[in-house]
Amino acid sequence: MTGEEAAEAFLLWMGTERRASPLTIEAYRNDLKRFLSFMTEHLGGLPDMAGLGKISLRDMRAWLAHERVQPVRPSVRKNTPDRAARTRSRRVSAVRSFFRYLAKRQGVENTAVTLLATPRTKKPLPRPLSVKDAKAVPQNIGDCAHTDMARQRDGTLFLLLYGCGLRISEALNLDVRDIGLVRASNILKVKGKGSKERLIPVLAQVRGALEAWVKVHPDPQGGAAPLFPGVRGKRLQAGVAQKAMREWRALAGLSEDATPHSLRHSFATHLMEGGADLRVIQELLGHASLSTTQHYTLADEARLLEVWRKAHPRAHTTS
Known part of the structure; x- marks a missing residue:
């Protein structure tokens, strides 16, 4: 061989x-x-x-x-x-x-x-959106869609990314039947990396958007049908969602850091800023190691330091 x-x-x-x-x-x-x-x-x-x-x-x-x-x-x-x-x-x-x-x-x-020594690298800090921008994405991203179906689909998809902290792949792998558990208990079952399943609580606003979307879904009775289909009925590709985000951030004047994945970062960061426990955030994100989740504390510290540098009267003096 x-x-x-x-x-x-x-x-x-x-x-x-x-x-x-x-x-x-x-x-x-x-x-x-x-x-x-x-x-x-x-x-x-x-x-x-x-x-x-x-x-x-x-x-x-x-x-x-x-x-x-x-x-x-x-x-x-x-x-x-x-x-x-x-x-x-x-x-x-x-x-x-x-x-x-x-x-x-x-x-x-x-x-x-x-x-063999592994090259040393710096773990990039998460780059979340502001609360205002994170809320604006699902509200306005549908403006770039070409059909009413795509407009409601994209708005629901991006609300799910921010409201539940999902990876784009996790959201796109959901089927129509997965909404049944949400209706019964306000819980969403997601299959993450390594086929590991986790349960995520669903906010009332997210549940309402999901139920409204299923009512106009092209195949609402097909339980195995993709929850977020493309124009031909097959599972929506991540590239399509990423393209929609690129078009919207250009209109909104946001930086290249505004991606579908940045909504997951925003979910975690905004929970932390609101006082959520790090272990809880770890469970919600599906991180195998707490050290991965701890990068959000570093990002928060970096943000606070930047605010201090810009605002504190002693930040620009040398004595």
Whole structure:
């Protein structure tokens, strides 16, 4: 088995047994392709299974040094040094996962990858919208829609993102039948990362919007029908919702930080500002680790510091 064949077997295992998302698998495929391409040139040939087991720490470090001087893929965001470091960190993670798979499933042991230092990165702080802007999104985003159906669908979708703190993928994966629990108990059951389910309380305003939307839904009796369909009745794609947000933020004069995911950040930040317990926010967001949720406290502290710098009379003096 060649290194490329081993990588494809690993990716298949990731999809079937680890239930990794298609986006994760595609990112790992690109990362492993880059790694194997470098090793082919560095070692003078594509490594087979035995060759993968003989890759040394020096070889690994040479690959990481090579990655350090490569440009980051073009994006709408700036290619900052920290963004490049996060990309390299993800690639190291992909290679480590690949070698763990080789050790467990293919009998190929290589401890060099465990000694490879992960590039240091700064965790980006969440960028929430103001309360005023977060409320305005679901109220006005429908103005960019081309049909009455899309107008009500988009308004309901974005109200759900802000009112329940959902990821866009979680909201778009809901079916019409999922509203039954909301009607019975004001609770929404959501399947998050790793197929983990969590229960989220639904505000009266969000419930009202959901019920009003289902009444005009193209297939309200089809329980398995997507709650948020596209124009052809299939499940709405995240890209369509992101495009709607881009069009609306341009009209509203908001920055590029205003995305569907920023409504989830806004949900958590506004709860924290209102005095909600960090553990409660963790449960609502579906974070596996409290440390992930704690970034909202850092964001709040950063916001308070910025307000102090702008407003305090001593902030601009040197003595």
